[in-house]
Amino acid sequence: MKKYLEVLRECTLFNMIKEEDLLKMLGCLGAKVESFDKKFTIINEGSQAKYVGILLSGSAQVSMIDYYGNRSIISHVERTEMFGEAFACAEIASVPVTVTANEPSEVMLIDCSHILHTCKNNCGFHQQLIYNLMKDLATKTLTFHQKLEIVSKRTTRDKLLTYLSHQAKKAHSASFEIPFDRQELADYLEVERSGLSVEIGKLKSEGVLFADKKHFELL
Amino acid sequence: MKKYLEVLRECTLFNMIKEEDLLKMLGCLGAKVESFDKKFTIINEGSQAKYVGILLSGSAQVSMIDYYGNRSIISHVERTEMFGEAFACAEIASVPVTVTANEPSEVMLIDCSHILHTCKNNCGFHQQLIYNLMKDLATKTLTFHQKLEIVSKRTTRDKLLTYLSHQAKKAHSASFEIPFDRQELADYLEVERSGLSVEIGKLKSEGVLFADKKHFELL
DNA sequence: CTCCTTTTGTTGAAAATTCAACATACATTT
DNA sequence: AAATGTATGTTGAATTTTCAACAAAAGGAG
Helix, strand or coil: CHHHHHHHHHCHHHCCCCHHHHHHHHHHHCCEEEEECCCCEEECCCCECCEEEEEEECCEEEEEECCCCCEEEEEEECCCCEECHHHHHCCCCECCCEEEECCCEEEEEEEHHHHHCCCCCCCCCHHHHHHHHHHHHHHHHHHHHHHHHHHCCCCHHHHHHHHHHHHHHHHCCCEEECCCCHHHHHHHHCCCHHHHHHHHHHHHHCCCEEEECCEEEEC | CHHHHHHHHHCHHHCCCCHHHHHHHHHHHCCEEEEECCCCEEECCCCECCEEEEEEECCEEEEEECCCCCEEEEEEECCCCEECHHHHHCCCCECCCEEEECCCEEEEEEEHHHHHCCCCCCCCCHHHHHHHHHHHHHHHHHHHHHHHHHHCCCCHHHHHHHHHHHHHHHHCCCEEECCCCHHHHHHHHCCCHHHHHHHHHHHHHCCCEEEECCEEEEC
């Protein structure tokens, strides 16, 4: 576990936790680490919602597949970020989403009941962890509002531009990389890939943006 | 404040708080009660994100108005439910949404910093309140997933049917009332009101549902 | 380098949504 | 009861998206 301390320190779940305490905690929480190859499923829709996941390396996507097989990408998860915590904290029966590795990734999984319910050792960290989870969930709600702002737009063009301006803001620069290829971006914006391609082409020829692969610049 | 105890007991923020402690707490938290007439603004977009709101009576809507004046309804808030807590807990500068009274309503407003940061009296309730907030935020994330499931559908018909099946599930019955009129439902589903009317008409003539005003039945 | 796979761009036809405008129904007030 | 305002339904034209299919470009494996 020692080699993961670097990453875990950056994870908001362990905010204000002293490094020397972290290792002990991981044992107490029954944290386990698993590796996943690209495209492999980390959490499957319908499975028990007990785990909080932390991405130690690599990246992942949270998505939903509907009845007709259409994929909707809900969010992208980077190193140090958490996933599945809302479902685990809400203590619902099963997860409504699928989490997939985007590249070879290492994941720490913690049974959330070990966080929420004080252990016999009464190790005193639970209060801080619960506070950190609360902060994380509040922040996550903000990202949901951003996503809703995007998909509430009626045209592919407006959805795309709203998404890109969010990304530019996040990067503190008009020049940035997005974590999605074209198909994934379409699945995130909830539009057709072909229509998205057309729209990116138009915006390029209008001189509104520059786009090459995952690199974008708002002009 | 005494007359509000009945409602407050049902509010998840005060879960596990003994009734005799509740009154004292409200003072400590600096809770204030305000009344709003129908259509009046409770929280304005851009204002300071410091308040957790609790609906004591009436109902309200959380919405966003975009650059072009299009309204998007994010959620409907009923008696005993909270609003604005995510923004206050995330301690961001300003609220990205507007909260409006749907009918004459009474609202309790609590400065969230009084909840999050322990007071000098060290009154010991904070831990429970933070736990309750965490639970609430986790549950709210689930409702956002539901909303995303709706708006990720590509047609008005599918959006409507997905919404109605969620409502039926929530009501534990195929017969239920929705909290929106037609324009509001359109703004919640992120579609055109006229197209929505057409679709409801089609579904009725197909015998899939019965709809009259806010009453719906899935057949 | 070549083959093979994946990704991205392009196109045209079909389907659906948006928009604006009007008609009808309903509710409230005077 | 009449008048007013609001909510809902309806319609047709314009716009946009979706869908399916193919072409071109890029990337990786051997």
